[in-house]
Amino acid sequence: MMATSQFHNVARSLSTSVARSKLIKTPVQVFGIDGRYATAVYSAAMKSKHLEAVEKELTDFQVAFKKDPRLKDYFLNPSLSRSAKTNDMKQVATKLNLTASTAN
Structure with missing residues (x-):
């Protein structure tokens, strides 16, 4: 049971690290659901040069x-x-x- 839990945590951290590494860092670090959306919009706007x-x-x-x-x-x-x-x-x-x- 312990090995399954550890594997799940490792697999989850690997799956989210790729998406996070592609995001552009915001000038101010934000948290929570609002922060995730704000970071995603900021990243998309910066990549498309339409900030x-x-x-x-x-x-x-x-x-x-x-x-x-x-x-x-x-x-x-x-x-x-x-x-x-x-x-x-x-x-x-x-x-x-x-x-x-x-x-x-």
């Missing part, structure tokens, strides 16, 4: 989210399915011509 555009697009969305109660209510509404929200965001991203890093 400023992604920052502007995310800032614009944040402002719209705070100012428009309908937008906020839509995304916080638990009765709407995740797939419906995802499809709607894809359509919005296409209409606004967002960069691939932001749209993803």
Whole structure:
């Protein structure tokens, strides 16, 4: 039982180390689920050389989210399915011509 547990831990660390090694380090180290998403977006934006555009697009969305109660209510509404929200965001991203890093 102990050998199986140790093997599982080694296998898991090997599988995540490759993905982490491909990410670009952020200027500020962040943690948790939010940190993982922030690091992934930062890494994708840096690799595609669209960091400023992604920052502007995310800032614009944040402002719209705070100012428009309908937008906020839509995304916080638990009765709407995740797939419906995802499809709607894809359509919005296409209409606004967002960069691939932001749209993803």
